Amino acid sequence: MAKRREVLSLVVATLAAPAFAQSPKPIRLIVPYPPGGPLDIVARALAEKVKDSLGTVIVENKPGAGGNLGADLAAKAAPDGATIVMGAVATHAINPWLYTKMPYDALRDFTPITGVAQVPNVLVMNPETADKLGVKSVADLVAYAKKNPGKLNYGSGGNGSAGHLAGEMFKAQAGVFMVHIPYAGANPAQLALLSGQVDLNFDNLAAASANIKAGKLRALALTTAKRSAAVPELPTIAESGGALAGFDIHTWFGLFGPAKLPADVTQKLNKAFVEALAAPDIKARLATLLAEPIGGSPEAFAAFVKAENAKYEKLVKASGAKVE
Template identity: 40%
Template sequence: MTKTLFSRRRVLAGAATLTTAAILPRSSLADWKPTENVRLIVPAAAGGSTDVMGRLLAAHLQTAWGQSAVVENRSGGGGTIGTSEAIRAKGDGHTILIGNPGPNAIAYSIFKNLSYKADQLQPVSNMIRIPNIVSAHPSTGIKSIPELVAFLKANPDKLSYASSGVGQSPHLTGAWFLQLTGLKMTHIPFRGAGPALQAALAGDIQILFDNLFPSLPQVQSGTLNGLCVTTTERSSSAPNLPTMRESAPELANFDVSSWFGVFLPKSAPPPVVEALNLQVKALLERDDIKKNIASMGARADYGTPQQFSDFVDAETKKFAGIIQKEGLQMDVQ
């Protein structure tokens, strides 16, 4: 978490020093431009990765388009409150949503009283993907996924795992791991990543499923044993950690990440969608942004609107399968 907050402070401090020439869009990007102030709705609190990416994009768009671009944090309901607000806005390009797996893939299956549907949003492009990470308390002696699998086979129901909350990406990462291996662990949900990490560090919970940060510094310091990352590729921030899919044949298709992308209301016309998509591409191609992304342990993941739409659809179906098998149903709080 500290590293993410540091990245956000650096982004905000550096934005004022950027020269216009450094981020001028190519002429092809100027076919459509906003005619009034632009709102970027971040359905999460300030300081996290969703917020960081929203502010990076806002600073870029403000210079590229010559209009004020302001981030509005609308947290609550697992991201569904801010998402609902974005859906109700006009699709004229002046309201942009920064999305993530919670409200834009998981919510459709887990919430019984969700107020919106996937087809009310127009995916524009993903921006970044960050792995989840699996770690173990050193007292377990477990240092790899094969060792975890072997221990669970020999000692059913002896271990528990922590996550940042029921239905969150780390929880579903653990659930999918257990579904694919046919093993059992008791899930202990916490109210956020911080308390889950503290429980794991104290040894109260033996296994932790978490976003890459804040767990990675604890793995690097040796206070937790890193077992794997959950994306298809190893993380440049932790190149010695194998991927989940490297670890066992039944995990060969495992791929879970925290991703942060851009959406518009479904009514947005194609010129608006295309103009914003190309600005996202321009943002991710900047050297200063590449450095910021790397400091977050992330990788850039630009795509066309169709590619991002296909990705979000696949993510929604993947999480729906996990949720259905777990029998998870919740109400939006």
């Protein structure tokens, strides 16, 4: 009888145990952009990498409103670690100043977990145009632009896009005027540059690299403060010195949870993803995208996001770009 009572007690205890003790609740990782892009690719690689430490991580693509739709879903989720989002420079630094109506506060409604990766942007010219104008460097470009105000133009993926704002930052710091020509997306902007419809673009390095290698585009400089390990021979705009010495603008993305995410949950997520980012296979995957891992503590990422948010407030307002 005693043995029977022990078995019954064990059965009762098992049935009474919380469901998540037997089957942990999957983590929902929202990617606020369509499948197949850099954020989606990296999110899926990380989800596979952290499954041993965090359990199942399900990647969900929720595109719309420039990333705002997916980010808002995470902002309004329960702060229990079951929903996180792969936010980016657009969702947390540009959009808050670009959109007249935002469904969330980019700083107050999220808990930063860790930076994931950054991808440099690159100043590229149509080679025929560069040769015709005698432009071989950033210094040459600035000199020509100062002598010929308004004669140069640059394309971008649209008003308020990363390429547009990089161009506005360049104009402001270099003290030059170039005409901005917005297109309906980064691909049409690149096609316009390749065909000579525009003189230069501030493009994503990963998107421009194939045409640079093929000689169809001429890369003058990276827009980041430091050179990239992917193209160590390519200088930065900042290296041209003078007013451009502090030039630094790039594409980045990282992980966020809802506001008021408990500290222990934040630390557990941070540890798992930072360790994943340090793994050789994840580094290799990022390298194929010409991206560099960020990692770091939640506090460091929070400070970085706050600084980026403030930087883009000035840039967006100076550009006059708005999305209703």
